[in-house]
Amino acid sequence: MTATALIERDFAVPDIRCAGCIAKLEQGLVRDRRIAAARVNFTEKRVHLSCLPEAEMPDLVGAFASLGFEAHPVDNAPGEADPGAANTRELLRAVAVAGFAMMNIMLLSVSVWSGAAGATRDLFHWLSAMIALPTIAYAGRPFFRSAWRALRHRQTNMNVPISIGVLLASALSLYETATHGPHAYFDGAVMLLFFLLCGRWLDSVMRDRARGGVTALLRNMGTGAMVVGADGGSRWVDATALEPGMVMLVAAGERLAADGVVVAGESRFDLSLLTGESAPVAAHVDDRVHAGTLNLDAPIRVRVTAAGADTAIADIARLMGEAAQGKSRYVRIADRAARLYAPAVHALALLAFAGWMIAGAGWHHSLLIAVAVLIITCPCALGLAVPAAQIVAAGELMRVGVLIKDGSALERLAEVDAALIDKTGTLTLGRPVALDLDRLDYRTKALLLALAQVSRHPLSEALRRDLTARDIEPEPVEKVREIPGFGIEASWQGRAVSLGRPDRDLTGSALAAQLSIDGEKVATVHFADQLRPDARSAIDALRAEGLDAMILSGDRAEAVAPVARTLGLTAQTGMSPQDKLAAIARQAALGRKVLMIGDGLNDGPALAAGHASMAPGSASDAGKNAADCIFLGDRLMPVVQALRMARRTQAIVRQNFALAIGYNIIAVPLAFMGHVTPLVAALAMSGSSLMVVGNAMRLKRAAR
Amino acid sequence: MNGLVFLIPIALGLGLLGLAAFFWSLRRGQFDDLDGAALRIFVEDEEERAP
Numbered sequence: 201m202t203a204t205a206l207i208e209r210d211f212a213v214p215d216i217r218c219a220g221c222i223a224k225l226e227q228g229l230v231r232d233r234r235i236a237a238a239r240v241n242f243t244e245k246r247v248h249l250s251c252l253p254e255a256e257m258p259d260l261v262g263a264f265a266s267l268g269f270e271a272h273p274v275d276n277a278p279g280e281a282d283p284g285a286a287n288t289r290e291l292l293r294a295v296a297v298a299g300f301a302m303m304n305i306m307l308l309s310v311s312v313w314s315g316a317a318g319a320t321r322d323l324f325h326w327l328s329a330m331i332a333l334p335t336i337a338y339a340g341r342p343f344f345r346s347a348w349r350a351l352r353h354r355q356t357n358m359n360v361p362i363s364i365g366v367l368l369a370s371a372l373s374l375y376e377t378a379t380h381g382p383h384a385y386f387d388g389a390v391m392l393l394f395f396l397l398c399g400r401w402l403d404s405v406m407r408d409r410a411r412g413g414v415t416a417l418l419r420n421m422g423t424g425a426m427v428v429g430a431d432g433g434s435r436w437v438d439a440t441a442l443e444p445g446m447v448m449l450v451a452a453g454e455r456l457a458a459d460g461v462v463v464a465g466e467s468r469f470d471l472s473l474l475t476g477e478s479a480p481v482a483a484h485v486d487d488r489v490h491a492g493t494l495n496l497d498a499p500i501r502v503r504v505t506a507a508g509a510d511t512a513i514a515d516i517a518r519l520m521g522e523a524a525q526g527k528s529r530y531v532r533i534a535d536r537a538a539r540l541y542a543p544a545v546h547a548l549a550l551l552a553f554a555g556w557m558i559a560g561a562g563w564h565h566s567l568l569i570a571v572a573v574l575i576i577t578c579p580c581a582l583g584l585a586v587p588a589a590q591i592v593a594a595g596e597l598m599r600v601g602v603l604i605k606d607g608s609a610l611e612r613l614a615e616v617d618a619a620l621i622d623k624t625g626t627l628t629l630g631r632p633v634a635l636d637l638d639r640l641d642y643r644t645k646a647l648l649l650a651l652a653q654v655s656r657h658p659l660s661e662a663l664r665r666d667l668t669a670r671d672i673e674p675e676p677v678e679k680v681r682e683i684p685g686f687g688i689e690a691s692w693q694g695r696a697v698s699l700g701r702p703d704r705d706l707t708g709s710a711l712a713a714q715l716s717i718d719g720e721k722v723a724t725v726h727f728a729d730q731l732r733p734d735a736r737s738a739i740d741a742l743r744a745e746g747l748d749a750m751i752l753s754g755d756r757a758e759a760v761a762p763v764a765r766t767l768g769l770t771a772q773t774g775m776s777p778q779d780k781l782a783a784i785a786r787q788a789a790l791g792r793k794v795l796m797i798g799d800g801l802n803d804g805p806a807l808a809a810g811h812a813s814m815a816p817g818s819a820s821d822a823g824k825n826a827a828d829c830i831f832l833g834d835r836l837m838p839v840v841q842a843l844r845m846a847r848r849t850q851a852i853v854r855q856n857f858a859l860a861i862g863y864n865i866i867a868v869p870l871a872f873m874g875h876v877t878p879l880v881a882a883l884a885m886s887g888s889s890l891m892v893v894g895n896a897m898r899l900k901r902a903a904r
Numbered sequence: 905m906n907g908l909v910f911l912i913p914i915a916l917g918l919g920l921l922g923l924a925a926f927f928w929s930l931r932r933g934q935f936d937d938l939d940g941a942a943l944r945i946f947v948e949d950e951e952e953r954a955p
Contacts, residue, residue: 219943300920
């Protein structure tokens with residue numbers, strides 16, 4: 201055993217898909233002697249490592265890479281618990297307590313219903329009270345807290361009638377128990393809490409899952425850099441610890457972790473996430489470069505001028521914060537229903553009380569009937585109506601590759617009637633794709649793959665992806681070495697082969713790579729960003745769903761025009777983040793609900809401002825954080841699937857509300873007449889909840 | 905009636921035992937990775953130890 205303290209680190213590994221991956225990672229990682237233990241969390245697609253302090257971040261990421269997995273470090277400030285997960289856990293505890301209490305009280309209640317009388321009934325009622333009161337005090341807290349908060353702001357939400365119903369029912373039951381009365385509603389009150397807590401817990405689980413999926417995807421901001429020290433050596437520094445004046449070594453294919461000025465070397469940068477510009481931009485010594493942009497060509501040194509919150513992104517972040525405020529005014533459908541429902545329920549209960557008082561029933565009997573009305577109308581089914589449908593829908597969408605951040609996102613998505621779409625990275629793939637591979641012969645392609653697969657350069661990766669997709673087997677090559685700033689050299693059948701940048705830059709901005717054998721040029725491959733394979737059909741499907749679509753791009757008009765023509769869309773070009781915000785505000789002023797689809801940092805404010813928003817999995821961190829939904833993969837169709845699913849969910853939610861109201865129309869007169877005993881209340885409550893959940897299950901398999 | 909004096913505490917005690925067991929497993933993180941737990945039965949133990 202070593203005496204050194206181990207460091208705990210978390211990594212997001214999006215490619216964990218099966219039991220084989222778990223075994224490979226957990227057993228493979230510990231073979232590295234610097235890694236003491238590895239534990240995979242499959243649900244969150246994360247790996248937790250305990251490693252020796254000398255293990256640097258790139259080494260650890262390399263250890264994952266050698267097993268064939270892409271890993272992204274996740275900051276986990278120690279001691280800072282995830283608030284969402286803590287909330288879920290609290291709800292789960294409350295569900296467990298309420299479930300336990302409900303079963304035991306039901307056991308006692310069944311004996312009372314089957315005819316226990318006199319001292320036995322009193323004993324059972326007292327036992328029920330002893331179980332129910334602490335349970336209500338513990339498990340009811342989420343509702344009481346939220347109801348109190350709403351009342352203090354002179355508003356009402358779903359929790360107000362729930363809290364009043366539960367508290368009144370328990371108080372009256374306690375009085376009944378003390379006075380040897382025949383009816384106690386402890387079982388009803390606890391059962392109500394149990395069903396409602398189930399709904400809350402499901403809602404919370406859904407949000408956790410989506411958030412887990414999103415954190416696994418957050419990676420585009422470089423999370424650190426190799427920094428050149430005073431002694432000429434280099435060490436890894438986390439993005440949070442970078443300071444102005446430090447000099448970063450930025451390899452080709454790496455994203456900048458901070459703003460800076462180039463001090464040595466020259467390269468080209470992909471700005472698409474920052475501005476939407478699709479063509480790479482050259483950077484020479486003394487040029488300014490920005491955090492989040494991708495170094496394409498050669499390793500360079502960059503002196504940090506601003507890090508963390510001071511980077512150019514900070515401006516965009518401020519705009520995003522302002523834009524998001526509009527969205528927080530959205531009122532969830534359940535709360536909108538509660539605004540009508542709560543006063544109606546309370547009026548009914550009061551009416552029942554007053555009616556029976558006038559009829560001369562005495563205040564005790566009248567109060568009993570009023571409480572029965574409250575319990576029977578308490579929105580048990582209403583509380584489940586929304587979350588049950590939404591969690592089924594979110595689960596189904598996750599299966600087709602769409603992450604929904606929360607239930608309100610689904611509700612807002614169902615309401616949109618116009619779509620504004622970014623071009624670079626959203627309608628297009630946002631990465632270089634090899635254009636002219638098909639006119640090369642098989643051996644050339646095999647040789648290209650053999651050379652490309654040893655490099656992490658973006659163009660090599662594009663070649664590797666496109667060639668492996670065509671089932672090409674690499675040629676055997678020897679003595680492979682990567683020359684920074686040029687490309688890859690190797691020896692093949694005794695001849696020198698190389699893959700690198702073309703002799704002369706073709707048009708300056710075009711991306712290309714050239715394959716040479718013995719110095720002879722054999723083939724040139726050009727690269728360009730391409731439309732997503734199903735962009736056309738997805739846009740047509742959006743139109744069929746009644747959405748007006750338009751392109752909002754930060755790119756130049758010449759670059760946008762061909763895309764707009766192919767898809768038959770109108771476009772606005774050269775837009776800054778502010779322009780995009782203004783475009784959304786204009787649409788909103790016309791009374792339209794805008795769906796914003798975008799990926800870049802420059803889309804962040806627009807994503808936050810749209811009535812609903814979606815971002816592809818390849819989007820910038822800012823984009824993914826701001827968007828309501830994230831779709832994975834190269835296809836655009838999931839956008840349409842999510843929209844359809846959201847609309848179906850909304851239809852199911854409305855049906856559920858109708859079911860709940862229909863049930864009330866039958867039950868309320870019964871309660872009014874005084875026929876609702878605790879037995880009838882228990883049957884009605886579980887019956888209506890089962891009906892609502894059953895209806896929600898119809899959404900299963902609806903996405904396919 | 906006398907039987908109830910024993911039976912009710914036993915019933916409640918068993919229920920509480922279940923609740924306590926659930927809380928214990930929750931605190932030990934057994935519910936943190938539900939999908940992974942389902943897959944772990946397929947993971948073979950490593951056979952690297954010398955025979």
